[in-house]
Every structure is written in structure tokens, then in C-alpha cells.
Amino acid sequence: MPEGDTVWLACRRLNAALAGRKIARAELRIPSLATVDLSGSLVLEVVPRGKHQLFRFEDGRTLHSHLRMDGSWRIFRSGQSWRGGPTHQVRAILITEDHAAIGYRLPVLELLPTAEEDRVVGHLGPDLLGPDWDQAEAVRRITADPRRTIGEALLDQRNLAGLGTFYRAEICFLQGVHPRTPAGDVAELDRLVDRAQWLIMANRDRPEQSSTGDLRSGGRSYVYGRAGQPCRRCRTMIRTEEFGPPGQDRRSYWCPNCQPAP
Structure with a gap:
């Protein structure tokens, strides 16, 4: 399972590609989120919390993902072919004007109000790489x-x-x-x-x-x-x-x- 530093680096790259940009196309390929449309949503930031990843949107929603053993996010420039794995392994697609962030084999993917993030990360202790380190x-x-x-x-x-x-x-x-x-x-x-x-x-x-x-x-x-x-x-x-x-x-x-x- 990726450790905190690996997740931190992945979030930094995702944040550089998505933050401050609107989602032009989005797909969340799991049954519970199949009808959710994030198109037009402005990405505020992508931040880590321990081994968790939080994609925060301006409309007050957060997309929460956890890589566990096999998951990964790959970033591609607009028009670049996706090379992270077979198409059937894609679980999330977030596309802006400049980049595509593609989530492969994500075992945890859920959408919740940003104000309720504690439901998924509130149990965690001090984050070794976070501003709350104690x-x-x-x-x-x-x-x-x-x-x-x-x-x-x-x-x-x-x-x-x-x-x-x-x-x-x-x-x-x-x-x-x-x-x-x-x-x-x-x-x-x-x-x-x-x-x-x-x-x-x-x-x-x-x-x-x-x-x-x-x-x-x-x-x-x-x-x-x-x-x-x-x-x-x-x-x-x-x-x-x-x-x-x-x-x-x-x-x-x-x-x-x-x-x-x-």
C-alpha cells in the first residue's frame, strides 16, 4: 500500500493539474456514483490526509479516494493517450481544458459534503506530513x-x-x-x-x-x-x-x- 509520502506527492501533482480549473468532463465508474455529474465544477484543491486523497470542489463537495494496494491516479495532457492500464480498470475520469486525471483500480471512491470530511478521515491520528502534525x-x-x-x-x-x-x-x-x-x-x-x-x-x-x-x-x-x-x-x-x-x-x-x- 502506498505510504503517506507517495500519496502526498500524488496529491501535489493532481493539485497542480486540477486546482483552479473547471471540470469539462467527468465520469465516476462505480454504481453508487454513476449518475453524479461533476462537469462545470471548479476544483479548489487536491490534498492528502494520511493515505487518503481529498478532491475539494467550490460547490462544497469533496471526492474522497484511497489507493489501498492497487489504485493509482495518472495525469495526462489534453489529447495525450491514456497509458495507466486497460480501459475496464478506469474508475474515475476528471478532465479539464488542459489535463486528464484518470483513476485506475480505485477501491475507495465516494462523494460527500466537504463539511463532513470527518466521516472518512476524522478517525486518523496526527498526519506526519500535514499541518496538524503533533x-x-x-x-x-x-x-x-x-x-x-x-x-x-x-x-x-x-x-x-x-x-x-x-x-x-x-x-x-x-x-x-x-x-x-x-x-x-x-x-x-x-x-x-x-x-x-x-x-x-x-x-x-x-x-x-x-x-x-x-x-x-x-x-x-x-x-x-x-x-x-x-x-x-x-x-x-x-x-x-x-x-x-x-x-x-x-x-x-x-x-x-x-x-x-x-
Whole structure:
């Protein structure tokens, strides 16, 4: 699933293409929105909220989308052929005089009053890339359940919005914390949360995610995606497992030496 920085960059590009322009043609290809017509609507802005995308219109409506695992928005110039996937995978078409924003395989797409956006994003914790970022509030939410593992707590969007499995693995490594450590036992949790915000902020302007400073393929992570390979610090073999609540288990990576088990 795209993490907060990927969604932030996608929204910035969508905003540059659509904001301040009227929709000349629109199609929302899901049954519940099939009769909705956004033609003539002025786009005010396209903004991220964690991993969610909010297309706000001047008439007081918001189009909410979430990419989850397979969704994507592609932007094309007027007259340019669409190359984001087969036509039957298109779920949304927003066309202005200059650009076409095409949503492919969008699993979440809904229209609601802008004043009621809290219905879809109000449950989220402080946004790591948002103007509401509040480190102290994020720490408070994480430690509200001190027995929960830090690995699970970091992925819970109700604690802090935007973090995913790449950043979880890398932040825990950089802090020397095993992902199964109870949240209440993590030393310097405020520093861990600060590092999460700093790292995702550092990556938000580029498509590549890197925690090492190396943007080359194979060199972007310390532990993520490197199971069975030697740790870049101590040469111990990186390990991996899936854990979490049933149906919400996610793959985790760690170095047994640099991140001793609790």
C-alpha cells in the first residue's frame, strides 16, 4: 500500500493539474456514483490526509479516494493517450481544458459534503506530513495501549497517519527497537516518532523511498525487503515475519543483533 509520502506527492501533482480549473468532463465508474455529474465544477484543491486523497470542489463537495494496494491516479495532457492500464480498470475520469486525471483500480471512491470530511478521515491520528502534525499527541495515542507491540502501533492510522511497512521497518532499525517490543517499553519513543516524521518528510518530494541516503536500487533500505541478506551495520542476517491482528498482519523486517528481541 502506498505510504503517506507517495500519496502526498500524488496529491501535489493532481493539485497542480486540477486546482483552479473547471471540470469539462467527468465520469465516476462505480454504481453508487454513476449518475453524479461533476462537469462545470471548479476544483479548489487536491490534498492528502494520511493515505487518503481529498478532491475539494467550490460547490462544497469533496471526492474522497484511497489507493489501498492497487489504485493509482495518472495525469495526462489534453489529447495525450491514456497509458495507466486497460480501459475496464478506469474508475474515475476528471478532465479539464488542459489535463486528464484518470483513476485506475480505485477501491475507495465516494462523494460527500466537504463539511463532513470527518466521516472518512476524522478517525486518523496526527498526519506526519500535514499541518496538524503533533508529536506529543502521536506519542500519547501510541502509549494509550502500552502492551501493544510498537510494530502494530506504528501502522495504526489512528495513532499517526501516513506510516506504512517500509518506514516501520526502517525506523525501528534506526532506533534499535525490535518490532515486537511493547510500546510502553520503547525507550525514547518521542525520538522514534520524531525520526518517523523526519524520514517521511525527507522522501516526500521524490518517488523513491530511502532511509540510507542511497537512491540506487538495492541500496535504499537497511532492513526492509532484505530478509536473508547481511545487516549493513553488523553483517548479521536480516530476519522477517508477518504479525498483527488476524486479517491485519503485515510483514516486518529486523536485525536480530541490532534489534534484540524483547
